[in-house]
Amino acid sequence: MKRRIFIKNAALTGAGVAVGSSLLSCADSENKENKELEIASTTNSKASLPLVIATWHVIDATAKAMEVLEADGTALDAVEQGCRVEEANEKGQSVGKGGLPDREGNVTLDACIMDKHGNCGSVVYLQNITHAVSVARKVMEDTPHVMLAGKGAEQFALEQGFKKENLLTEASKKAWSAWKVESKYKPIINIENHDTIGMLAIDKNGDISGACTTSGLAYKMAGRVGDSPIIGSGLFVDNEIGGCVATGLGEEVVKTVGSFLVVELMRQGKSPQQACEEAIGRIVNKPNSDYKNFQVGYIAVNKKGETGSYSIHQWFSMTKFQDGVNEQIQSDFFNKA
Numbered sequence: 001m002k003r004r005i006f007i008k009n010a011a012l013t014g015a016g017v018a019v020g021s022s023l024l025s026c027a028d029s030e031n032k033e034n035k036e037l038e039i040a041s042t043t044n045s046k047a048s049l050p051l052v053i054a055t056w057h058v059i060d061a062t063a064k065a066m067e068v069l070e071a072d073g074t075a076l077d078a079v080e081q082g083c084r085v086e087e088a089n090e091k092g093q094s095v096g097k098g099g100l101p102d103r104e105g106n107v108t109l110d111a112c113i114m115d116k117h118g119n120c121g122s123v124v125y126l127q128n129i130t131h132a133v134s135v136a137r138k139v140m141e142d143t144p145h146v147m148l149a150g151k152g153a154e155q156f157a158l159e160q161g162f163k164k165e166n167l168l169t170e171a172s173k174k175a176w177s178a179w180k181v182e183s184k185y186k187p188i189i190n191i192e193n194h195d196t197i198g199m200l201a202i203d204k205n206g207d208i209s210g211a212c213t214t215s216g217l218a219y220k221m222a223g224r225v226g227d228s229p230i231i232g233s234g235l236f237v238d239n240e241i242g243g244c245v246a247t248g249l250g251e252e253v254v255k256t257v258g259s260f261l262v263v264e265l266m267r268q269g270k271s272p273q274q275a276c277e278e279a280i281g282r283i284v285n286k287p288n289s290d291y292k293n294f295q296v297g298y299i300a301v302n303k304k305g306e307t308g309s310y311s312i313h314q315w316f317s318m319t320k321f322q323d324g325v326n327e328q329i330q331s332d333f334f335n336k337a
């Protein structure tokens with residue numbers, strides 16, 4: 001497992017090629033969006049649209065998102081639908097149903113979503129509802145607010161017709177019982193593999209949206225909320241510039257307002273890769289940084305469709321679906337010692 005992994009979904013090969021090349025042939029068009037795609041083609045030959053990227057190894061989720069994009073769906077629909085795949089996957093123990101609980105045995109979810117207009121919605125400490133990302137979207141679209149928490153978020157979800165479910169699966173209950181024997185609280189993110197999902201998509205119109213959903217740190221303190229539902233930390237999108245999502249130890253992302261930082265660095269002219277690297281630098285270069293003991297990873301995309309990813313430690317990966325190829329790409333990382 002400890003090597004570069006490429007997973008190509010042959011069945012879907014070809015799905016995204018036509019769009020990019022047909023748009024690039026419209027060089028004489030007055031259309032601003034097409035011009036932007038043209039610029040992308042000169043700076044990054046791989047930057048054809050639509051595209052979707054996500055944190056970790058989630059090819060089923062990116063495949064779902066691409067299905068939406070290929071059917072002329074919006075980036076917003078794509079990221080919501082993509083994230084829902086992992087939320088429903090009971091085997092993934094860090095998101096949605098099957099997520100590992102807090103130290104008291106409660107599964108609590110954090111999620112957010114952001115659209116091309118800069119609108120956003122978020123839920124924190126949501127219980128008993130699998131599709132936190134969809135509740136976040138409802139907060140964005142059907143309330144005058146950005147964020148709903150705890151009981152209020154649950155009540156809102158139920159009023160919106162979401163189903164009440166027990167999110168603590170037998171497997172997660174078993175893991176929690178085993179953890180309780182020693183009850184050691186050490187909020188260290190598993191740096192090998194994870195399922196917390198942050199997703200960014202650019203649709204055929206060149207519009208960007210993003211979403212993020214998680215059950216947060218396993219065995220966290222009751223009431224703990226991480227970076228994932230915090231706009232600017234776990235996720236940020238500016239349709240003129242690009243988007244970023246974070247994964248890993250949320251406290252460290254929040255302290256540096258990581259995703260907003262990455263987008264602002266891209267605004268200043270950095271590539272997505274350079275911006276992710278600099279944002280990780282802000283964490284590891286702090287005096288007395290304890291970075292050897294935790295993981296943080298960022299993925300980012302800019303308006304041209306160029307992508308980047310970077311983490312503190314090895315084995316963070318990004319899943320990318322573009323030009324008919326759905327692949328897991330290992331990230332470069334800081335701690336090479």
Ligand code: SD4
Binds near residue numbers: 214247248
């Ligand atoms: C959190 N950032 O709650 C989330 C956890 C995560 O990969 O992303 N894990 O801190």
